[in-house]
Amino acid sequence: MTLFKAWFKRKNIPKELVLLLTISGLYSMGIALSNTFVNIFLWKHTKSFFDIGLYNLMIVIFQPLTFLVAGRWAKTVDRIIVLRAGVVILALFFISVLMFGAHTQQYLLLFGALIGMGYGCYWCAFNVLVFEVTEPDTRDFFNGIQGVLGSLGGMIGPILAGWIISSMKNYTGYRIIFTISLSLFSLAVLTSFFLKRRGAEGAFTFRRIFQERANNRNWKELLWAHFFQGLREGTFLFIIGLWVFLSTKSELSLGEFGLVESGVMFIGYLVVAKVIKPEFRKTSILIGGTILYGAVYLLIFNLNYTMLMVYAVTVAIAYPLLFIPYGSLTYDVIGRGWKAGEMRIEYIVVKELFLNAGRILSILLFLGTIWYFKNDEQGIRYLMMVIGTGHLAIYFWIRHIVLNEDPKKVPALKKSEGESPV
Numbered sequence: 046m047t048l049f050k051a052w053f054k055r056k057n058i059p060k061e062l063v064l065l066l067t068i069s070g071l072y073s074m075g076i077a078l079s080n081t082f083v084n085i086f087l088w089k090h091t092k093s094f095f096d097i098g099l100y101n102l103m104i105v106i107f108q109p110l111t112f113l114v115a116g117r118w119a120k121t122v123d124r125i126i127v128l129r130a131g132v133v134i135l136a137l138f139f140i141s142v143l144m145f146g147a148h149t150q151q152y153l154l155l156f157g158a159l160i161g162m163g164y165g166c167y168w169c170a171f172n173v174l175v176f177e178v179t180e181p182d183t184r185d186f187f188n189g190i191q192g193v194l195g196s197l198g199g200m201i202g203p204i205l206a207g208w209i210i211s212s213m214k215n216y217t218g219y220r221i222i223f224t225i226s227l228s229l230f231s232l233a234v235l236t237s238f239f240l241k242r243r244g245a246e247g248a249f250t251f252r253r254i255f256q257e258r259a260n261n262r263n264w265k266e267l268l269w270a271h272f273f274q275g276l277r278e279g280t281f282l283f284i285i286g287l288w289v290f291l292s293t294k295s296e297l298s299l300g301e302f303g304l305v306e307s308g309v310m311f312i313g314y315l316v317v318a319k320v321i322k323p324e325f326r327k328t329s330i331l332i333g334g335t336i337l338y339g340a341v342y343l344l345i346f347n348l349n350y351t352m353l354m355v356y357a358v359t360v361a362i363a364y365p366l367l368f369i370p371y372g373s374l375t376y377d378v379i380g381r382g383w384k385a386g387e388m389r390i391e392y393i394v395v396k397e398l399f400l401n402a403g404r405i406l407s408i409l410l411f412l413g414t415i416w417y418f419k420n421d422e423q424g425i426r427y428l429m430m431v432i433g434t435g436h437l438a439i440y441f442w443i444r445h446i447v448l449n450e451d452p453k454k455v456p457a458l459k460k461s462e463g464e465s466p467v
Contacts, residue, residue: 189318
């Protein structure tokens with residue numbers, strides 16, 4: 046953390062922020078080690094794009110449903126407890142995969158639902174905590190460091206997991222990496238005990254914040270941006286890793302792919318987080334989104350390992366340009382929303398519902414494409430040209446967002462009701 050202080054020229058970093066980044070780093074490493082290889086593990090047992098799609102569909106269905114429940118718990122109990130619950134459920138998922146082994150394919154839908162619930166609890170609590178422990182002038186810094194830690198996990202996790210799996214017979218390697226992930230999740234839970242407990246007051250008024258779109262244009266535009274973000278992510282999150290494995294038949298090659306992608310992303314997050322200014326956020330989002338859509342065409346005509354590696358470098362350059370300013374803009378819009386201090390949890394829940402609605406549509410389109418093209422990969426490439434527009438579309442929604450207190454430009458309510466709690 047001392048190196049980060051020097052790089053970003055910051056004298057003091059709040060303890061709560063450091064703890065939250067530590068939890069994020071442990072979580073990222075645990076997921077990087079194992080989550081990519083879960084789809085490969087399932088593929089080896091099913092050999093079906095359709096089954097893999099169903100598994101991921103259950104994840105994105107149960108994640109928003111859990112967000113609703115977790116949001117109510119976070120409002121009536123405590124965000125820290127919800128965060129721990131999410132990590133514990135993820136740990137149970139990997140324990141279950143270890144126990145069922147070769148019989149996992151018989152419970153694909155159940156496993157998808159379980160990991161979806163874990164994601165729902167974790168990300169609901171984490172997003173609310175980020176909103177609470179960061180301020181407008183520390184959000185680009187936090188998002189940058191979080192991206193750096195995620196990239197470090199992405200560099201170390203996949204290559205280590207790929208080497209372990211490739212070096213061992215049968216599924217021994219998978220059991221080892223799932224066990225390591227369990228240990229990292231346990232450390233994340235232990236770290237959460239050092240966070241200050243945070244209660245919340247008032248009823249969980251999800252419907253009122255959902256309807257706030259009619260009163261606040263910034264909020265409406267942001268929600269549609271998240272929907273289109275999900276439209277791309279729903280399918281891209283699992284199909285790229287699967288393609289790398291199918292192109293090479295090697296988990297180690299998938300690890301090398303992750304190492305290259307995350308290595309470039311690591312540098313990108315360090316640089317972008319240092320140089321990005323609030324006034325350049327929208328331009329950065331446009332550049333990042335354009336590069337991400339252009340990268341899709343690297344996979345359309347000549348899909349091989351070389352082109353996949355070129356794709357990895359390209360998207361690794363674009364992700365920091367898009368997600369650092371986009372994440373900061375998201376929390377700034379929420380912070381200026383109606384009764385943001387009291388309704389912060391509801392804002393996070395509604396945002397995630399739109400994000401996962403896009404992911405659900407994406408995977409439904411994927412399943413429809415697999416059915417129509419009879420499991421032919423060519424149909425998937427056509428689909429990617431359509432849903433790949435998602436990250437580019439983000440700009441065309443957020444470009445209308447105006448972050449000021451001018452009531453003529455931002456249709457918010459009383460300033461005292463819309464101020465950020467930070």
